[in-house]
Amino acid sequence: MITSYKFRTRRIAHRKDVVIMYGWRARIGLISPMPGENIEHAFHIHAPEGVSFSSMKMPFPGPTPEGLVILTDQLESTAAKYKGQNLDLIVFGCTSGSFIKGMGWDQECVKRIESASGSPGLTTSTAVMEALRALEAKTVAVLTPYPDATNEAERQFLENNGIHVTNIAGMDMSGVPGRRIPDAEKPFLYRNSKAMDLKGADVFFLSCMALDTLDFVGALETDLGLPVITSHQATLWSALRHCGVRTKQPELGKLFTI
Numbered sequence: 001m002i003t004s005y006k007f008r009t010r011r012i013a014h015r016k017d018v019v020i021m022y023g024w025r026a027r028i029g030l031i032s033p034m035p036g037e038n039i040e041h042a043f044h045i046h047a048p049e050g051v052s053f054s055s056m057k058m059p060f061p062g063p064t065p066e067g068l069v070i071l072t073d074q075l076e077s078t079a080a081k082y083k084g085q086n087l088d089l090i091v092f093g094c095t096s097g098s099f100i101k102g103m104g105w106d107q108e109c110v111k112r113i114e115s116a117s118g119s120p121g122l123t124t125s126t127a128v129m130e131a132l133r134a135l136e137a138k139t140v141a142v143l144t145p146y147p148d149a150t151n152e153a154e155r156q157f158l159e160n161n162g163i164h165v166t167n168i169a170g171m172d173m174s175g176v177p178g179r180r181i182p183d184a185e186k187p188f189l190y191r192n193s194k195a196m197d198l199k200g201a202d203v204f205f206l207s208c209m210a211l212d213t214l215d216f217v218g219a220l221e222t223d224l225g226l227p228v229i230t231s232h233q234a235t236l237w238s239a240l241r242h243c244g245v246r247t248k249q250p251e252l253g254k255l256f257t258i
Contacts, residue, residue, distance in 0.1 A: 025050030026243035029082045029119065032093040033060030033071055036182030038212040039093050042232050046214050048247040051240065056081060063146045063181070063208075065153060068100040075109060079116040087119045088243045091127075093209045095231045096150050098123035099157035120242065124209055124231050125157065127238030131229050132163055132203060134258045140229075141201035142168040143193055145181045145208050154207065166200040181210040189213065193220055206230040217253040227254045 025048070032039050034057040043053055058074045061067040075092060082090055090113050092098055098106045106125040113121030132140065140163050144151055148170060155165045171192045173179045189211060198204055204224055206213055213230035221228040237255050240247065249256040 022050070023052030023088075026052070026088045026240065026245050027086070028053050028239055028243065029085065029087045029090040029117075030055040030093050031058065031075065031078050031090065031113075032056075032209060033058055033097070035060075035180070036210050038182050039209055039232065039235075042212060042214045043236055046236060046249070046252065048240070048245060048249070051243075051245060054082070054085070054087070063096050063150050065100055065149050068094075068097050068150070071097050072100070072109065076112045076116040079113040079121070082117040082119060084118070087117075089239055090114075090117050090119045090121050091235060091239050092121070092123040093231075093235055095124045095128065095207050095209055096144075096146060096154065098125035100150070100153055102153070103157060103160040105157075122235075122239060122242055124235045127234045128205065128207075128229060128231065129161055129163075130238050130241075131234040131255050132205075135203055135227050135229070135255060137163065137202040137227070139164045139166050139200055139202045140205050141166050141196055141198045141203075142205045142207055143171065143196055144168070144206075145171050145173055145184065145211065167197050169196065181208060182212070184211055186212070186216050190216060190220060194223065198224065198226065201226065203227045203229055209235065214252060218251045221253045229253075229255060 030053055040055050056078050058071055058078055060071050079090060092109050098109050106123045109123045110121040151168050151170050155168050158165050176184045209231045213232050217228055217230055217233050233252055
């Protein structure tokens with residue numbers, strides 16, 4: 001079942017009876033897998049003033065190639081629920097879901113969103129590629145919570161888009177309650193990131209929109225000594241830039257200074 005909810009959507013300022021929308025700078029629709037509310041929580045906290053979000057969820061059997069196909073089969077029908085809402089952008093917030101069918105699949109997802117909703121579209125994989133190019137990265141080390149088959153699909157997607165993957169590793173999720181990706185906590189993610197072999201990498205990429213990463217991107221970047229991209233960070237950055245919102249937020253890493 002698809003759920004939908006909104007937050008930060010309306011505020012009334014008692015100035016000459018004017019109603020001021022929270023989304024006076026940008027109104028963004030999110031589409032993401034269930035379970036978990038990490039995306040909504042993080043964007044609510046870190047988005048600049050004047051940016052609002054609506055959110056819809058899609059049932060998600062898991063980040064295997066087969067599960068991701070089931071997920072993306074729902075994309076058009078979910079995006080269609082936003083039709084007529086006059087949003088500035090609709091984001092498919094799933095990294096693996098937007099790369100799983102190979103090079104060009106993210107752009108196909110964008111086309112499906114736009115056709116179904118009538119609003120401009122974006123995917124997390126598209127945002128990650130934009131972030132890598134903005135940072136002038138040619139090589140990347142990648143850490144994920146995915147199984148090997150999905151990691152291999154991510155490697156191929158990045159390399160077919162011109163980014164050499166120096167290392168890609170899946171985290172051992174057995175210590176996370178129920179192996180639920182959204183329940184992976186900051187110390188777990190930080191320690192696994194610090195343990196990565198970063199030799200030859202221009203950028204470190206922590207992949208997956210279900211991971212709550214925005215609170216420690218800056219610290220991780222400082223400690224690793226190279227730029228960091230996370231799915232949350234790249235998606236928020238790209239979504240804001242696509243909407244013409246160019247706020248600099250250096251606490252979210254080097255990417256947010258561009």
